[in-house]
Amino acid sequence: MILVTGGAGFIGANFVRDWLAQEDEPVVNLDKLAYAGSLASLEGLLHDPRHVFVKGDVADSALLARLLESHRPRAVVHFAAQSHVDRSILHPEDFIQTNVVGTFRLLEAVRAYWLAQDAGAREHFRFLQISTDEVYGSLPPEAAPVDESxxxxxxxxxxxxxxxxxxxxxxxxxxxxxxxxxxxxSNNYGPFQFPEKLIPRILLQALEGKPLPIYGDGLQVRDWIHVSDHCRAVRAVLEKGLPGRAYNIGGNCERTNLSVVHEVCRLLDRLSPRGDGAPYARQITHVEDRMGHDRRYALDAGRLREELGWQPLESFEAGLEKTVRWYLAHPGWVAELLGKSAATNVIN
Incomplete structure (x- = not known):
């Protein structure tokens, strides 16, 4: 049994789906179902006996203690997080509460649970923190991708x-x-991503005939990875990673934001053309850059490749087309999440 936090969000839901497709080991899935988490992302799993969903907050110490004691997981995979930079600028306290206080309370609950186990169980137990390339800050254009040091x-x-x-x-x-x-x-993309992030936001606003806002000149660089490759990497780290160690998961796929938007537009031109035949790129508009906008992120995933034998399998071009096709085929999922967001007065 493993315990996954945030398993109804974008990456967490993909991980739970991937895990149950590859493993027989059950999952306890803890998620508070805030604006970006949805049971619709777990469709097909809610009646699977290997999947136990629990609605709750990762900062709820009493709940965490009960879950650990009753299910006795051999690992905790901690995805639960507030993750959107724009929201953090407007409402930073929410991010402190979830990403700092929530992580602290989870660690405390896990520490108490771990100490109560016998020596063998303690040795084989793992706590996996899912983090981001953004902690390394902004890299100069000429700098090498950053490694774990x-x-x-x-x-x-x-x-x-x-x-x-x-x-x-x-x-x-x-x-x-x-x-x-x-x-x-690095930057994930793929199915079940809430439409506040670049790719689904641009895709959906393009289809609605709205302007496609690009911060500043759009030349900010991000390293992109398909969420399926991220899930494979997490499984590899959980299985073979050395305790105390950090592992960068990078796609080796640096793109400017502007180039990504143009590629989404080109795919839509082919897969769902505008009624007037005009290219979607006509809807692109540049807006004032956001505060503290980092110019470039890039990760060196050499440790993960050399120690654990992982490398990304999905090319950006193929993965992006799969992603666009998924959103075109799932308007109901999009409508449910956007309706939920509007009902809770969340900015999107």
Whole structure:
């Protein structure tokens, strides 16, 4: 049995689906179903006896203690997080509460549970912290991709809150001996991503005939990875990673935001053309850059490749087309999440 937090969100839901497709080992899935989490992302799993869904907050210490004691997982995979930079600028306290306080309370509950196990169970237990490339800060254009020895230099409330959570996780290894692992991943894309992130947002606004807003000149660079490759990497780290170690998960696929938007537009021109025959790229508009906008992220995933034998399998071109086709085929999922977001007065 493993415990997954945030397993109804974008990456968490993909991980749970992937895990149950590959493994017989059951999953306890804890998610509070905030605006970006949805049971619709777990369709087909809710009646699977290997999948136990629990609605709850990762910062609820009493709930965490009950779940650990009753299900007795041999690993915890911690996806639960607030993750959107724009939201962190507007409402930073939400990010501190989930990404820092929530991570702390989970660590405390796990530490108590782990210490109560026998020596064999303690040795084989793992706590896996899912983090981001953004904790390393903004890289100069000429800099090599950052490896795990890179200094943390977060520049916005989201990345700062994730960095704080990462530091807490590592401190519990150094101080208490808790067998922790950390992964830092680059920009994910794929099915079930909430439409506040670049690719689904541009795709859906294009279809609605709305302007496609690009921050600043659009030349900010991100390293992209399909969520299926991320899930494979997490499974590899959980299985073979060395406790106390961090592993970068990068797609080796740097693209400017503007080039990604143009590629989404070209795919829509072919797969769902505008009624007037005009290219979707006509809807692109540049808007004022956001505060503290990091210019470039890039990860060196050499450790993961050399130690654990992982490498990304999905090309950006093929993965992006699969992603566009998925959103075109699932308007009901999109409508449900956007309706839920509007009902809770969440900005999107």
């Amino acid at each position: 890179g200094a943390y230099a977060p520049r916005n409330p989201y990345s700062a809150s994730k960095a704080a959570g990462d530091h807490l996780v590592r401190s519990y290894h150094c101080t208490y001996g808790l067998p922790v692992l950390t992964t830092n991943c």
